[in-house]
Amino acid sequence: MKALLIGEYRQGKLLDTTYELKAFADRLGADSVMLVVGSEADLPKYDGKVYLADAATYGEYNPDLHKQLVLQAVEKENPDCIVFVHSSYGWDLAPRVAVALRAGQVSEIVALNEGAYEVNACNAKLRRTVTPKSGRCVLTIQAGAFSPSGEPQGTPQLEKLELSGTASAIEFVGYEAAEQKGVDLSKAEIIVSAGRGVGKKDNVPVIAALANALGGELGASRPVVDAGWVDHSHQVGTTGQTVSPKLYVACGISGAIQHLAGMKRADFIVAINKDKDAPIGEIADVLVVADVMQFVPAFTAKCAR
Amino acid sequence: MKILVCIKQVPDMESRFRPNGDKTWYDEGDLAFRMNEYDEYAVEQAVQLKEQLGGEPEITVVSIGPERTVEAIKKALAMGGDRAVHIRDDRYYQKDPWQIASMIASYAKGENFDLIFTGMQSQDRGSAQVGVIVAELLGLSCATTLVGFSYDGGTITVKRELEGGIKGVAKLKLPALVTCQLGLNTPRYPTLPNIMKAKKKEIAALTPAELSGEAELTATAAIYPPAKKGGGLVLEGEIGVQVDRLMGILKEKTAVLR
Numbered sequence: 001m002k003a004l005l006i007g008e009y010r011q012g013k014l015l016d017t018t019y020e021l022k023a024f025a026d027r028l029g030a031d032s033v034m035l036v037v038g039s040e041a042d043l044p045k046y047d048g049k050v051y052l053a054d055a056a057t058y059g060e061y062n063p064d065l066h067k068q069l070v071l072q073a074v075e076k077e078n079p080d081c082i083v084f085v086h087s088s089y090g091w092d093l094a095p096r097v098a099v100a101l102r103a104g105q106v107s108e109i110v111a112l113n114e115g116a117y118e119v120n121a122c123n124a125k126l127r128r129t130v131t132p133k134s135g136r137c138v139l140t141i142q143a144g145a146f147s148p149s150g151e152p153q154g155t156p157q158l159e160k161l162e163l164s165g166t167a168s169a170i171e172f173v174g175y176e177a178a179e180q181k182g183v184d185l186s187k188a189e190i191i192v193s194a195g196r197g198v199g200k201k202d203n204v205p206v207i208a209a210l211a212n213a214l215g216g217e218l219g220a221s222r223p224v225v226d227a228g229w230v231d232h233s234h235q236v237g238t239t240g241q242t243v244s245p246k247l248y249v250a251c252g253i254s255g256a257i258q259h260l261a262g263m264k265r266a267d268f269i270v271a272i273n274k275d276k277d278a279p280i281g282e283i284a285d286v287l288v289v290a291d292v293m294q295f296v297p298a299f300t301a302k303c304a305r
Numbered sequence: 306m307k308i309l310v311c312i313k314q315v316p317d318m319e320s321r322f323r324p325n326g327d328k329t330w331y332d333e334g335d336l337a338f339r340m341n342e343y344d345e346y347a348v349e350q351a352v353q354l355k356e357q358l359g360g361e362p363e364i365t366v367v368s369i370g371p372e373r374t375v376e377a378i379k380k381a382l383a384m385g386g387d388r389a390v391h392i393r394d395d396r397y398y399q400k401d402p403w404q405i406a407s408m409i410a411s412y413a414k415g416e417n418f419d420l421i422f423t424g425m426q427s428q429d430r431g432s433a434q435v436g437v438i439v440a441e442l443l444g445l446s447c448a449t450t451l452v453g454f455s456y457d458g459g460t461i462t463v464k465r466e467l468e469g470g471i472k473g474v475a476k477l478k479l480p481a482l483v484t485c486q487l488g489l490n491t492p493r494y495p496t497l498p499n500i501m502k503a504k505k506k507e508i509a510a511l512t513p514a515e516l517s518g519e520a521e522l523t524a525t526a527a528i529y530p531p532a533k534k535g536g537g538l539v540l541e542g543e544i545g546v547q548v549d550r551l552m553g554i555l556k557e558k559t560a561v562l563r
């Protein structure tokens with residue numbers, strides 16, 4: 001089995017998740033080669049062949065051009081699978097490569113299961129094992145699911161890749177940085193977060209009151225922020241802040257992977273959810289099965305005493 | 306301008322899920338279905354663009370699924386879609402993203418849509434493939450995970466959400482396909498008059514047999530509830546008792562309460 005691993009760069013820097021690709025290939029027992037559209041100034045530590053295309057020429061991310069580069073490497077290496085991280089880069093590029101190769105794609109693999117790939121369904125309430133039916137397949141792995149065992153090391157053997165034409169229908173304009181204002185949750189020792197389960201904006205102060213009573217900060221899940229109930233600076237998760245408090249209280253939060261990614265390193269996790277099967281229960285130290293609007297005020301009163 | 310919006314009907318994610326008889330999907334009995342959340346943003350963006358262009362574009366809504374799918378289609382029409390196509394397929398859940406996308410592309414091929422909106426993924430399957438595959442099959446330029454969209458004279462400017470709060474801004478010429486992320490806009494609730502009006506809008510029916518039939522490229526080998534780690538403590542019962550027990554646990558196990 002041979003895997004072509006597609007590394008990832010942002011603003012000239014290699015992303016750490018690139019090393020998860022190698023960890024995944026090792027778990028598969030596959031030989032691997034890598035492709036990066038990146039820069040010689042920051043190469044992956046990797047013992048093996050790395051195809052390098054210059055990001056300055058092909059853009060940090062240009063789907064049309066990156067697709068062509070991946071296809072070129074596929075032609076040279078004839079891999080059994082092409083592996084991406086399931087990130088904004090991977091989920092955008094992988095299906096384009098899959099269509100060009102008429103290959104089946106398995107998205108966001110969380111585990112290996114006797115030769116089949118395991119993926120989540122229905123917000124992690126179910127799992128599926130998926131088997132590719134095409135000889136060659138495209139895979140994306142969930143970020144964090146296949147962590148490297150040690151410090152990455154090695155020196156790549158570089159081989160440069162170039163395209164003859166560089167026309168694309170998509171013009172990259174630039175990046176917009178995250179807003180810097182608002183709360184910094186990364187240093188908070190206690191965070192009490194409001195999820196969609198709090199029901200409405202008027203109920204958010206009830207959650208904030210608990211945060212206050214515990215001497216902590218208010219956090220939030222994404223729908224609460226999208227609905228404008230709480231400012232974006234309070235959002236916890238992949239597209240919000242990554243936090244590691246001593247205590248994290250998730251109020252009416254289901255526990256979607258993108259939220260968990262931001263808070264699972266908390267020392268102690270309490271979830272309040274009316275659904276005993278909510279996926280947050282999988283990582284919570286204590287799951288209180290209750291209506292947030294009944295439990296939280298009662299608990300706040302007790303804390304304040 | 307001709308706009309297509311692809312939507313899916315999915316179960317409420319707060320439901321309890323169990324595998325169906327042949328373990329290829331979840332059992333649909335007792336589930337309440339609604340429009341895929343990501344697709345609501347897609348419908349809303351299409352309707353906002355129509356409003357911006359003085360009502361000129363025609364918005365077609367397409368969905369694949371069994372009979373109940375009509376409910377989601379009606380909602381999209383009540384939000385502002387003009388007409389709809391229901392690809393009636395009771396075996397939709399056995400089809401992989403490639404087959405689903407091929408059906409949509411096969412329908413869209415002769416229609417020459419200028420702009421196609423889809424959600425970035427479905428809430429039940431979550432493959433995030435269908436939109437991109439449709440674009441590739443139709444040869445459209447494509448951008449995914451939109452949290453910003455604007456249109457000006459045949460060019461769209463999009464904001465893609467990347468990890469860590471960063472956004473990538475790009476320009477695409479029409480024809481194009483975009484996939485929509487949470488927070489792109491605020492999906493409207495259909496008003497009663499619009500719900501009434503939607504009842505008169507056309508919902509054309511198509512069958513999979515009328516569209517290109519592709520063989521699957523991936524198959525579900527099994528579906529099952531995840532193994533419970535079962536580490537955490539579950540507190541059920543009376544609120545007062547739960548409050549006292551949680552208090553006790555926090556005092557014992559953490560340093561945050563004295």
Ligand SMILES: Cc1cc2nc3c(=O)[nH]c(=O)nc-3n(C[C@H](O)[C@H](O)[C@H](O)COP(=O)(O)OP(=O)(O)OC[C@H]3O[C@@H](n4cnc5c(N)ncnc54)[C@H](O)[C@@H]3O)c2cc1C
Nearest residue numbers: 195196197221222237238239240252253254274275291292
């Ligand atoms: C690319 C991408 C990036 C994302 N980034 C983030 C991110 O950074 N942060 C983030 O949070 N999400 C993110 N998401 C969204 C994520 O997938 C989920 O949609 C989101 O986390 C769900 O938020 P929630 O748990 O508050 O809401 P829901 O999933 O709707 O869950 C609500 C929960 O509340 C419970 N509940 C309902 N009513 C009550 C009640 N009265 N009492 C008690 N419990 C109740 C329900 O049982 C349910 O478990 C991202 C998604 C994508 C695709």
